[in-house]
Amino acid sequence: MGERAKTGKINVGRFFEDYRLGDVIRHAVPRTLAGAERALYHMLYPARHALYSSDEFARASGLKASPLDDMIVFHTVFGKSVPDVSLNAVANLGYGEGRFLAPVWPGDTLRSESEVIGLKQNSNGKTGVVYVRTRGLNQHGTTVLEFVRWVMVRKQHLDAPAPDTTVPDLASAIDASDLVVPQGLTFDAYDFELAGEGHRLGDYSVGEKIDHVDGVTVEEAEHMLATRLWQNTAKVHFDTSARPDGNRLIYGGHVISMARALSFNGLANAQMVVGLNAGAHANPCLSGDTIRAWSEVLDTAETTTPGVGAIRLRLVATKGGAPFALRKEDGKYRSDVLLDLDYWALMPT
Template sequence: MTKTNPGRFFEDYILGQTLRHAVPRTVAEGERALYHALYPARHALYSSDEFAISCGLDGSPLDDLLAFHTVFGKTVPDISLNAIANLGYAQGRWLRPVWPGDTLRAESQVIGLRATSNGQAGVVWVRTTGLNQVDEVVLDYVRWVMVRKRAPASPAPDPVVPDLAPAVLAEDLIVPEGLSFDAYDFDLAGEPHRWGDYAIGEVIDHVDGVTITEAEHMLATRLWQNTAKVHFDATHRPDGRRLIYGGHVISLARALSFNGLANAQMIVALNAGAHANPCFAGDTVRAWSEVLDRADTQAPGVGAIRLRLVATRGDSAAAALRGPDGTYLPEVLLDLDYWALMPL
């Protein structure tokens, strides 16, 4: 009897099943240091205890995307070990900060299944919940992934595609307890631009770029304990190239957005997201953002801003998203819609 795990194939998923993912992880200042080394992450709330304390928190929490990657990595052996591609995200919310010393684990429920028309694979939708050491939910989100079938001739389940809201409602955003931007220090944050300085429809070219290398990608993917074969095994794809983990592109783009959105301090919701095209080592990632909406919150001095973050390869920042046929242009890597908290 084999003791190794070949990973789940599309036939192994059952609508409604719950997966408790292995190996909880305690995160600490080491993860923060590595995260800031891998990405040009500079948002003040996640960089300085003193800045965070001045904003009403007990200290600096760990980066919101660090928490996301840690929870996501827990799910890979059960959901995307045999993935062809991670396709998208929806209905994500950060419900409480993650602090150094917290232990994170993850559970997922299968909420949708649909075989592809060629019979070689299927799309699996899951709702993943990340919990801390006292079983408080720190974040949850929906994602869908294309997974290989074990046998192309195996019968397909009746298709079930979940009905997903296009965005998290502003009134459903969770502001961390105690957060206040009434005494916000714009000089230390790095830019003077307030919530009211951004107009709906405004597009911000973040100017800078980062060229991805194999070394940093492999370090990042191992850091999040993401074991998907497409990221590690160069023989797993016909072109012989290792696919860059989509979350790596998300964090690069978010860090690049500091130039123009330094005061969009905390991500609190993930409305929608698509990895539009594959990314490989050698690609230079650039980013631009579009302001989609703004909303008030009940927290002192805190507003919510809804942003579309687009990552591209090469010199195509602040360019078009789609071609005449409605599909993403080949240089578009990421199309992400999220809510962030910003001082009024």
């Protein structure tokens, strides 16, 4: 099993040559989540989805109470993996095969572990791409979230031999039949007025695009609060000397949560994120950028639970760019595109 590089008693993180295919890394430190995380999350982002805002709304939907926001779970599990996976990263490149497998409740304790499933040294010989499958587990050992991500990591010793190239074959999307609907969830008594919009799954058509209209300017202070809240220790988010331009890079998850919150305007009933099909941080986000968002409906599907449908969405965050503009003529992302995220959410049919 690969070990983090050490200087005396100090861990300085893993470099590309420290990873071995098949390594399983148990990440420190477990974290007990509480209602305070929800309050802080809703302070940082304009999050308003009713199922995560109201115990009474959640109980009317068949749950024992309001679970913690899906992105709180993602950030917590992701943050635990950073010291072992992306402390020396140049960039977090993408996501795939993500599934939310069980609700997380205030009082639950989460820990994370990652398996190295791919390695590829870049042609410059200075960096390489590490692919990991990360799992978040609760205090009962139940996996609540799993996802694959790939990260570009620096080499410490440029003469270290390149590993055999292994790039995992990942599904382009989670099949709707593999999505997990929380036990007991029902939308039979769903209150559309309290939820904020009247649109059901059948009101959306594949190919439809929605401009979420609003924008939020990212400030340095809120970003630093967010990365500390999620215990994300990646140097590029904290240390101005970690990037040549002297700027602290806004944590990509901050952009995800901001865009997801903005999507409420037009997708208020896309209540629970249950699948992460793919995702890319197309361009860096810096303090002072104004995040806007638009969505495209990619698919709709029934689930095994009557009345609960699934909607597959492309969520695009931009820094002020025109809605619905994604790529240039050469196929590369436009410079104003920050995030391109493909996900499944649950919605009343």
